[in-house]
Amino acid sequence: MLLCHSVWPDSSGLTFAPFSTETLHVASAALTTMLVAAFALGPRAALAAPIDGASLGIAWALPFAGILLSIALGPLGFKHVWEHHYGKISAIWALAAVIPLILAFGITAAVPAVLHVLLHEYLPFILMLLALFTAAGGILVTGNLHGSPLTNTALLAIGTALASVIGTTGASMVMIRPVIRANDNRQRNVHVVVFFIFLVSNIGGSLTPLGDPPLFLGFLRGIDFFWTTTHLLQESLFLTGVLLAVFFGLDSWLYRREPLEPGRDPTPDDPRVRVSGWSNVGLIAVTVAAIVTSGAWRPGIAFNVLGVEIALQNLVRDATMIVVVLASLALTPREHRAENGFSWEPIKEVAKLFAGIFVCIIPVLAMLEAGGTGVFASVVALVSNPDGSPDDVAYFWLTGLLSSVLDNAPTYLVFFEMTGGDPGKLMGPLASTLAAISMGAVFMGANTYIGNAPNFMVYAIARDMNVKMPTFFGYMAWSAAILGPSFILLTLIFIR
Secondary structure, three states, rough: OOOOOOOOOOOOOOOOOOOOOHHHEEEEEEHHHHHHHHHHHHHHHHHHOOOOHHHOOOOHHHHHHHHHHHHHHHHHHHHHHHHHHHOOOOOHHHHHHHHHHHHHHOOOHHHHHHHHHHHHHHHHHHHHHHHHHHHHHEEEEEEEEOOOOHHHHHHHHHHHHHHHHHHHHHHHHHHHHHHHHHHHOOOHHHHHHHHHHHHOOOOHOOOOOOOOOOHHHHHOOOOOOOOHHHHHHHHHHHHHHHHHHHHHHHHHHHHOOOOOOOOOOOOOOOOEEEEEEEHHHHHHHHHHHHHHHHHOOOOOOOEEEEEEEEEEEHHHHHHHHHHHHHHHHOOHHHHHHHHHOOOHHHHHHHHHHHHHHHHHHHHHHHHHHHHHHHOOHHHHHHEEOOOOOOHHHHHHHHHHHHHOOOOOOOHHHHHHHHOOHHHHHHHHHOOHHHHHHHHHHHHHHOOOOOOOOHHHHHHHHHHOOOOOOHHHHHHHHHHHHHHHHHHHHHHHHHOO
């Protein structure tokens, strides 16, 4: 997931204003129209036949492909236009998906499909990200350790562990500045940030749905909260151990090559590391508890919202996310967020782009549900063995390679549905396939700057702090040389 405005404070300061007036007006008008239509249709909309994916041709996937390619190429090919108009671009692609659905299947089928996706998947997804983003942005780490190989390795290990608790975005934002400050007197420090992206911004988020957006989408689809903790622990520890060992060796070698007379240290060492904003740590714990509870507590009470059934436990979870955001804003001193370089721009971009992604993916998921009778039959065959069983190696590498250049969250959903999308089967007889998809989406998001949201955020912060970061393709050379062999080794040992 790519965010290109990640580190620049917005002109409104720290006031909670993540959406412009223009965007709110457009969004409100579109949503109001949809809701009025759904209300007018009433029960008829709720009872409308689902969209038949087997009848859809490949052209129905063009809006989804278009929005993903826009996200991947926009910040690189037409950066200025993208920075100012990415919300409009997302809305255009969403309309390109919704209008044909209405024309082909009628409003009684299209509106409930859109509302179901927005209320069941988009809303909880964005509220969870908003809660973690806001709370993590209020945690301030001060002090300045000396960036020795042992200290750097320890910092990377801590950040990696944090990523599954406060998310890869949260861990990256909390840890990146202390890590850069610890190494800002070294001539060779680029590798520290590169490995930081590998571990903290990606691989560390593999053990809970809080860690990385693809896993939270799996949780919303019915995967147990602790499923990834138990099923990806070995692989995650193995890959983390390999990368930390490689980093320690490389950092030790480069550390010995540093000049005997070091230059001026922009931020002199101060071993008195302090953490402020502990109330936000408690709020993150509340967020975790709310998400875990929503998966375990099932009172059997639901509400019909314009033909879409919303379970009580999900309403409580989403309301808790809003309370966490408001509490964090009230309890965190403004200077903490200012020192963290906190900005609402990242969550604005996520909200706008993912609204479009979730709408554009509707016909694609319908086609995937059609399986061998749909237009994606050849892709299904590509990830299947001759006997029809899933090929876990193919799932791992295809999910991973697409996650490297597109967005790993919708890529995960595509392959999730390609397996049939039944959470019971995916946690049971197809557990190894779900593990392969999950690892591909989370691990290989590290392959490029655009594979996962924090990658570009860390890149931008590092450049702002005078780290001479590699170019887009220069970074890919690092990932190919280090991550490529690591993933091959992972495949040979763990994936059958």
